Amino acid sequence: MNISLIVAASENNAIGKNNELLWRLPNDMKFFKNTTWAMPVIMGRKTFDSLAGEPLPGRYNIVVTRNHIDLAGCLNAELSFSPEEALLKAKEKDCKEVFIAGGQQIYNAFLPVATKIYITRVHAVLDGDAFFPAIDTTKWKKVYQLDFAADEKHAYPYSFQTWVKA
Numbered sequence: 001m002n003i004s005l006i007v008a009a010s011e012n013n014a015i016g017k018n019n020e021l022l023w024r025l026p027n028d029m030k031f032f033k034n035t036t037w038a039m040p041v042i043m044g045r046k047t048f049d050s051l052a053g054e055p056l057p058g059r060y061n062i063v064v065t066r067n068h069i070d071l072a073g074c075l076n077a078e079l080s081f082s083p084e085e086a087l088l089k090a091k092e093k094d095c096k097e098v099f100i101a102g103g104q105q106i107y108n109a110f111l112p113v114a115t116k117i118y119i120t121r122v123h124a125v126l127d128g129d130a131f132f133p134a135i136d137t138t139k140w141k142k143v144y145q146l147d148f149a150a151d152e153k154h155a156y157p158y159s160f161q162t163w164v165k166a
């Protein structure tokens with residue numbers, strides 16, 4: 001099973017502030033949905049909170065926490081009490097890929113075992129309180145990039161990039 005990080009990050013690697021995203025980029029939301037659809041998605045409890053208690057539809061949500069939070073009524077979500085347990089739960093789904101959907105703590109926990117990074121690089125330097133780790137270019141190789149200009153729906157230019165472990 002491939003372990004893939006999926007993230008949108010500014011030039012200075014900011015990914016969020018006050019438990020919210022720093023932008024609204026509809027094309028990135030579509031990319032995230034299309035890429036992760038029907039797959040297991042692992043996220044930290046704070047990122048899950050930012051979804052307002054609604055798991056991502058059409059995906060099997062695995063929420064990593066050290067506490068017993070209430071997921072009653074969430075049919076497609078389950079708790080895990082460590083990153084390792086989350087990976088075991090994803091493997092049980094027998095999928096070719098599991099997506100690590102943040103936030104900062106969870107990206108840091110999974111980066112050492114990840115084999116692919118889908119990053120939407122937002123071409124702006126922004127103020128955040130949550131960050132994606134710097135991609136070590138001696139260990140990772142960029143294999144794909146597609147660039148978009150800012151427009152009326154996207155406040156910043158952005159690029160879809162794929163990185164694989166070198």
Ligand SMILES: NC(=O)c1ccc[n+]([C@@H]2O[C@H](COP(=O)([O-])OP(=O)(O)OC[C@H]3O[C@@H](n4cnc5c(N)ncnc54)[C@H](OP(=O)(O)O)[C@@H]3O)[C@@H](O)[C@H]2O)c1
Pocket residue numbers: 006007008009014015016017018019020021043044045046047048050064065066067080081082083101102103104105106107109130
């Ligand atoms: N731009 C993007 O692509 C993107 C994507 C996702 C999130 N974000 C942003 O990232 C920010 C949130 O990131 P964050 O780092 O504050 O929180 P987070 O990684 O989403 O969640 C942190 C929580 O995960 C649990 N956790 C972490 N490590 C654990 C471990 N080893 N074992 C068990 N549980 C563990 C803990 O939950 P408990 O406290 O419940 O124990 C911890 O408080 C928000 O601003 C969000 O908007 C951005």
